[in-house]
Amino acid sequence: MTTVAMPGRRPGNPCFSSGPCAKRPGWTPEALADAALGRSHRSKIGKAKLKVVIDSTRALLGVPSDYRIGIVPASDTGAVEMALWSMLGARPTTLLAWESFGEGWVTDVVKQLKLDATVLKADYGRLPDLTKIDFTNDVVFTWNGTTSGVRVPNGDFIPADREGLTICDATSAAFAQKLPFDKLDVVTFSWQKALGGEAAHGILILSPRAVERLETYTPAWPLPKIFRMTKGGKLNEGIFKGETINTPSMLAVEDCLDALAWAESLPETLAERSDRNLAVLADWVAKTPWVDFLAEDPATRSNTSVCLKVVDPRVTGASKDEQAAFSKALATRLEAEDAAYDIAAYRDAPPGLRIWAGGTVESADLAVLTEWLDWAFAVTPKPQAAAA
Known part of the structure; x- marks a missing residue:
């Protein structure tokens, strides 16, 4: 029987959780010293910090200038749900699922919104047949399956002339994998993954096509307050300028700012x-x-x-x-x-x-x-x- 000796060294940081994920190298609580604690997120300093999160996210991810970026409640889940409840139902829907979170979106759309959606599934370890997707439909999918370790290799399967919207849960892909925004109409993620930030806040990115859907379509079901992105038939632009729907944690915001600044300082992506x-x-x-x-x-x-x-x-x-x-x-x-x-x-x-x-x-x-x-x-x- 072969004997394997116990290693004589340990990882400098043994945190390998898939969410919340490891903090950036060298992080200490002192990184949060400038947090606007006790201040309103609607104050000048509060809105300024939220705006920097949005602007830095745009720069690091290469988000087109005509796409909106908003900070929303309830982490990536909240961002995805806002899109599903606000945009689906205008045309047929196709859902892709090859792990548990994709399955969750299937449940929400089919059982909660009660849409007669087309569902393309694959077992853990595999992707569905991407050639079978009908892009005249709205298409909902995860870019990177967090619980299966399976991702789409690129955006080549998405046609540029698609008729429906593409709604992409990119929570374990953003910042780590190239996202072709010209192929994506809705992109969601949270700070707790590739940035190593704190949880409870999500990012929602909307293409002009997604904004058009919001301004021209009213779902058949009622929308909770935290899902509402329009006022009087027009996009609530404040959401995408740092005026969040609900009160964000300014401590979590400061932590995100620290992570973004660290990422910007690196000699590599x-x-x-x-x-x-x-x-x-x-x-x-x-x-x-x-x-x-x-x-x-x-x-x-x-x-x-x-x-x-x-x-x-x-x-x-x-x-x-x-x-x-x-x-x-x-x-x-x-x-x-x-x-x-x-x-x-x-x-x-x-x-x-x-x-x-x-x-x-x-x-x-x-x-x-x-x-x-x-x-x-x-x-x-x-x-x-x-x-x-």
């Missing part, structure tokens, strides 16, 4: 950092017989939410419950050693591990993590049913 991080894990997977990517096609492998499956026969020969228990035991053992926090697979996903590799994570920490993964696999008892 957050996407380049994420790609390098994925390469570290890919090199390890290529030489490690007990593990593989959940994403079957390398072109669709996420460079942020990297999902892995255990392929050792002693584990794959066991029941699903035993496989899940083994994967959780790996994650628990690593957490107990302060080597990696929160890397168990998402509760609805197949058994395995999920490692955040976005730009706030250091490549050196991921390299050290792979040593601990090998150690944890070696010392964690394999399922008894497989060993018998």
